[in-house]
Amino acid sequence: MERQRLVVDRLVHLLSVGGAIPVLEKVWEMFRDGQIDASLVRYFAMEVLEIIAPPFSDDLIALFLPLVSDEEIFDKAAQVSMFFFFESD
Structure with missing residues (x-):
């Protein structure tokens, strides 16, 4: 898991x-194909935010x-707060 987090950190940097x-x-392709799990996508999304x-x-x-609206990755409460984050644009 630590190695996967390191890869996610590199993706955030890129x-x-x-x-x-x-x-x-x-990231979406890796999640869809089962190369990374929901917790790593959640970590990626939080770092990006x-x-x-x-x-x-x-x-x-x-x-x-x-990514952030997928119920496997984020629960409903988190999805609502992220919606408002993007609506502030």
């Missing part, structure tokens, strides 16, 4: 230096919202 769209596509701020591109929203 996102922070301009690779948002490919990184989000890769700490470093991003509005305004958000439509592409970023289209790729990030499915």
